[in-house]
Amino acid sequence: xxxxxxxxxxxxxxxxxxxxxxxxxxxxxxxxxxxxxxxxxxxxxxxxxxxxxxxxxxxxxxxxxxxxxxxxxxxxxxxxxxxxxxxxxxxxxxxxxxxxxxxxxxxxxxxxxxxxxxxxxxxxxxxxxxxxxxxxxxxxxxxxxxxxxxxxxxxxxxxxxxxxxxxxxxxxxxxxxxxxxxxxxxxxxxxxxxxxxxxxxxxxxxxxxxxxxxxxxxxxxxxxxxxx
Amino acid sequence: xxxxxxxxxxxxxxxxxxxxxxxxxxxxxxxxxxxxxxxxxxxxxxxxxxxxxxxxxxxxxxxxxxxxxxxxxxxxxxxxxxxxxxxxxxxxxxxxxxxxxxxxxxxxxxxxxxxxxxxxxxxxxxxxxxxxxxxxxxxxxxxxxxxxxxxxxxxxxxxxxxxxxxxxxxxxxxxxxxxxxxxxxxxxxxxxxxxxxxxxxxxxxxxxxxxxxxxxxxxxxxxxxxxxxxxxxxxxxxxxxxxxxxxxxxxxxxxxxxxxxxxxxxxxxxxxxxxxxxxxxxxxxxxxxxxxxxxxx
Numbered sequence: 001x002x003x004x005x006x007x008x009x010x011x012x013x014x015x016x017x018x019x020x021x022x023x024x025x026x027x028x029x030x031x032x033x034x035x036x037x038x039x040x041x042x043x044x045x046x047x048x049x050x051x052x053x054x055x056x057x058x059x060x061x062x063x064x065x066x067x068x069x070x071x072x073x074x075x076x077x078x079x080x081x082x083x084x085x086x087x088x089x090x091x092x093x094x095x096x097x098x099x100x101x102x103x104x105x106x107x108x109x110x111x112x113x114x115x116x117x118x119x120x121x122x123x124x125x126x127x128x129x130x131x132x133x134x135x136x137x138x139x140x141x142x143x144x145x146x147x148x149x150x151x152x153x154x155x156x157x158x159x160x161x162x163x164x165x166x167x168x169x170x171x172x173x174x175x176x177x178x179x180x181x182x183x184x185x186x187x188x189x190x191x192x193x194x195x196x197x198x199x200x201x202x203x204x205x206x207x208x209x210x211x212x213x214x215x216x217x218x219x220x221x222x223x224x225x226x227x228x
Numbered sequence: 229x230x231x232x233x234x235x236x237x238x239x240x241x242x243x244x245x246x247x248x249x250x251x252x253x254x255x256x257x258x259x260x261x262x263x264x265x266x267x268x269x270x271x272x273x274x275x276x277x278x279x280x281x282x283x284x285x286x287x288x289x290x291x292x293x294x295x296x297x298x299x300x301x302x303x304x305x306x307x308x309x310x311x312x313x314x315x316x317x318x319x320x321x322x323x324x325x326x327x328x329x330x331x332x333x334x335x336x337x338x339x340x341x342x343x344x345x346x347x348x349x350x351x352x353x354x355x356x357x358x359x360x361x362x363x364x365x366x367x368x369x370x371x372x373x374x375x376x377x378x379x380x381x382x383x384x385x386x387x388x389x390x391x392x393x394x395x396x397x398x399x400x401x402x403x404x405x406x407x408x409x410x411x412x413x414x415x416x417x418x419x420x421x422x423x424x425x426x427x428x429x430x431x432x433x434x435x436x437x438x439x440x441x442x443x444x445x446x447x448x449x450x451x452x453x454x455x456x457x458x459x460x461x462x463x464x465x466x467x468x469x470x471x472x473x474x475x476x477x478x479x480x481x482x483x484x485x486x487x488x489x490x491x492x493x494x495x496x497x498x499x500x501x502x503x504x505x506x507x508x509x510x511x512x513x514x515x516x517x518x519x520x521x522x523x524x525x
Contacts, residue, residue, distance in 0.1 A: 049438070071443075072442070072443070075437075075440045075443075076440065078438065078439065078440035079439075079440035089434075089435055091431075091432060091435065102435075102436075103439045105235070106436050106441035106445055107439075107440060107441075150439070
């Protein structure tokens with residue numbers, strides 16, 4: 001479903017962020033992307049979301065080239081990919097409900113669709129009773145679950161999470177991982193960049209390790225590994 | 229992008245919030261739009277009215293030959309004959325001082341009593357009104373007749389017409405010049421306002437893009453904000469122009485009954501509509517510039 005062919009990304013006046021990366025992710029997979037800061041994890045997610053274009057190489061998503069998309073087609077790519085960040089990126093002046101509804105509003109969904117989908121997805125992440133609170137009134141773990149709800153409300157093919165547990169305590173982190181597993185069982189492919197070696201080690205999923213812009217390891221049921 | 233009522237409402241609400249957040253700057257840009265359009269509207273109405281007057285005068289271009297008061301009736305008649313014999317003259321009409329007074333009285337209508345008592349000591353001269361076959365013969369004939377004995381003064385509409393045309397040329401130049409300058413300032417201010425709005429909401433914009441909002445969806449509230457600013461400026465300008473113009477029309481009507489300002493609706497409506505449209509264009513232009521420069525989506 002997601003294929004990278006010899007992808008290289010070089011920012012101006014900088015060493016290559018990604019160098020000749022080839023990667024194949026099947027539909028329904030759960031993939032950890034590990035490696036030290038600056039290894040190229042965030043660059044990879046930016047390329048998939050087409051916030052950046054690769055310097056060289058080709059990226060296919062669902063059989064279609066991302067690099068050859070016209071600018072007007074980019075929004076429709078992003079509607080099929082849910083994104084979760086370490087710093088949540090919720091709108092502070094909107095309630096949990098409104099933040100999730102916003103994802104549907106920007107796609108031009110009708111009010112009826114919104115009224116049907118938002119409560120359902122909030123219940124799915126366990127926030128049915130917190131729907132009308134603002135982000136500041138929610139705990140970190142709850143805020144991140146609002147983000148998950150926002151990311152999956154459009155039923156994306158792929159869920160990208162960039163260090164989603166970075167600001168969470170261990171208990172909330174594990175709660176989030178159980179939620180991810182459940183979403184993954186529902187058929188959504190998950191690509192999660194992380195530093196959390198304990199999570200990676202216990203989840204026993206596919207692990208792709210990046211170092212200095214190259215893939216140095218790609219194992220099924222892998223571990224975070226040492227020195228990677 | 230489908231234009232659902234919910235989406236339109238969303239954009240309107242966002243634009244409104246932005247305007248409130250920008251407060252003073254929004255007020256300033258609307259104010260400059262208003263001033264620019266006031267000047268534009270004012271000079272437009274001025275030019276419109278002068279042309280109205282010119283048309284009035286041109287429709288009766290004739291030479292008025294005012295005679296000296298000491299000319300004998302025989303000489304008056306001789307002058308008339310001499311005028312009639314000129315080949316370029318089409319028509320000569322004699323208006324005695326008594327008739328002239330009657331005409332003035334009629335022009336004044338119900339204010340004719342202003343002239344009460346003037347019959348005894350009529351200050352108006354005997355006059356010949358002369359029409360030529362062609363308009364371009366007026367100036368030469370007038371110059372010649374002025375040198376004839378017994379002629380006090382020669383007047384013809386052309387003089388007034390030329391002077392009025394000179395005035396309108398200047399009014400048009402100054403009005404259009406000031407309008408362009410202020411329109412530029414208005415566009416710049418609106419662009420700055422929108423730029424601030426974009427900056428204030430850059431976080432929201434990045435989230436919208438992440439969620440797959442189309443470019444037009446992201447841009448609409450900002451474009452709408454500029455449109456609202458420009459439209460408001462235009463409507464305020466029209467309101468002020470109307471509040472100033474219509475009282476002027478009625479004041480002039482009672483003070484100078486023979487000088488009538490343009491007040492027909494079918495003439496004024498396009499002027500006022502044009503002002504609103506112009507404000508709209510200024511606002512759209514300003515927000516377009518900012519959205520395209522500062523909202524790379």
